[in-house]
Amino acid sequence: MVDSGPIVSLLDVRRDYSLGAERVHALQGVSLDVERGDYVAIVGPSGCGKSTLLNLIGVIDQPSSGTVTIAEKRVDGMSDREATSFRLHNIGFVFQRFYLMPILSALENVALPMAEAKLRREERDARAAELLAYVGLSSRERHRPSELSGGEQQRVAIARALANHPALLLADEPTGELDARTGTEIISLFQRLNSDGTTIVVVTHDEDLAKAARHNVHMRDGRIVAA
């Protein structure tokens, strides 16, 4: 089957949740399409709903109403088991704080999602080594996260996100914990990934990262105000 249409499609999505006695309307009727091969940066002030939107696209949260379609599949209302399997095979996550497993080596961290996807050990080790080479960390395969710099840890996390050939790479403030020079390296890596065909959606406050994206989506008070 030939993939056509947007890889991400949100239609009138709302997300409400309770914060103590208060009812928070994090997203208020958001509609958004992201085309295959695109590189989109979601920007806006803190608390505007950027991360909530990313969580819905990443199928780690469910909308209160509206529809979310990722890679031609409706993901709103998926069971936990379905959502977990969908994330494993279709979505790569990069977080601000890297979240690598401290006791595993860089190679093992990258291989972790492949192990869950039941790839044979030789296959996953070869793929993990290939991905670490892609992010420029061939020489650091056997190092543990504590032996790597922040930038190196983030590159390992990016390699881990790419492990199962995801259709979509999502990143939440990927340069938030890095200094300017290292942040620039990650921005370059994201551009290279995108030019190699990876669809990327990032949430960021980093103007340089936002500028590097093909499109920017501006949010305010749970709504998209400019796209």
Place this chain on the structure above:
Amino acid sequence: MRAALAQASLIRHRARTMLAVLGVAVATAMLLDMVMLATGMRESFRELLLSQGYDVRLAPKGTLPFDTDATIPGVSGITKVLRTNPDIREISPVLGGSIHIAVWARDVSSAVLGVDPIVQGDYEFLSGRDITTPDAIVANDYLLKKLGARFGDTLNVAAGYDPQTRTYSGQRKLVLTGEARFIYGATEQSAAAVRRETLEALGGGARRDRASLFMVRVRKGANPDRVRDWIATQISTVTAISVATAIAEVDQRLSYFRQLAFILGAVSLFVGFLLVTTLVTVSVNERAGEIAVMRAIGLSRAHVVQQIVIEGVAISLVGAIIGLALGLITARYLNSILSAFPGLPMAIDFFLFQPRAAWSALGLLVGSGIVAGIYPAWRAASLPIAESLRREAIA
């Protein structure tokens, strides 16, 4: 990978894991000791009763063997009756009593058994010569030391002694011929054996043709309980006790021991369970963000549950193995203290190691480790991913 991640989580907080393992080890040791105590005396007593192959014991009506000083009259008549049953292979009447031996100006007292050396099942002959003649006496190691005598020495043995007048009654000269280990004897208790007719003669006419106990060996394949029932119908002056009924009697008398052991064992198991649950729950709470990320990148709930249950089981298993060794050491120590209790047969063990009991303790601990891991695992697997990541970001 799950096992490696579980191991990683435990190694990350070495000191805390070690303390938990030690806690489980202590709980295991206590559990094992309680299991050993609950069954030890019973099994030890059973082994003791069966050790000489006698299946039925006859005591004076209404008593247990050597429970009182009462004796059974008419030994020869009873023996004649018993011989009429083809299922009975051997009969060993035993007369119990005490003797006094004058050693220079000292009086040495001792328990004594009057037996037939051919069929006796009360002592294990060690060295010298057995009581093959009416003037022979064998003694245990403890009595030999007290007497300071050697084989071949002649002893002045009396049935009675008045400490006020320092006079002996029923005195007779016997030759010390050998050393024996008395199976039912207590530690640090003097014991000797003579032929039954010798002990009858020492006591004068009062103990003639009497026995404190009969030990009966049944033919191979015969049912001891049927023989016991037959004896009960044939001889009215005795209480017949088979090994099974003796054990049941001991069971009844020791029931409070078992109840106490059961309660303490259950408490130690529960303490071990709480310890593992607490540790793993704390660990899960600390790693909420990490677990949320694992779930976000596609690791299943089952993966998280298995990893956390493995942590609980690993703590329990390592703790249990250390605890088994600790339990055996403490059981041996406690057994040595309790076995020295006056009046107890030295062959009785309070804590008897039985592989089945050890496996049961180990199984219970590992089982409780699995159950202990389930609650924190369920919590971890139920963490809302987005919410946990948001909290982590705020933190």
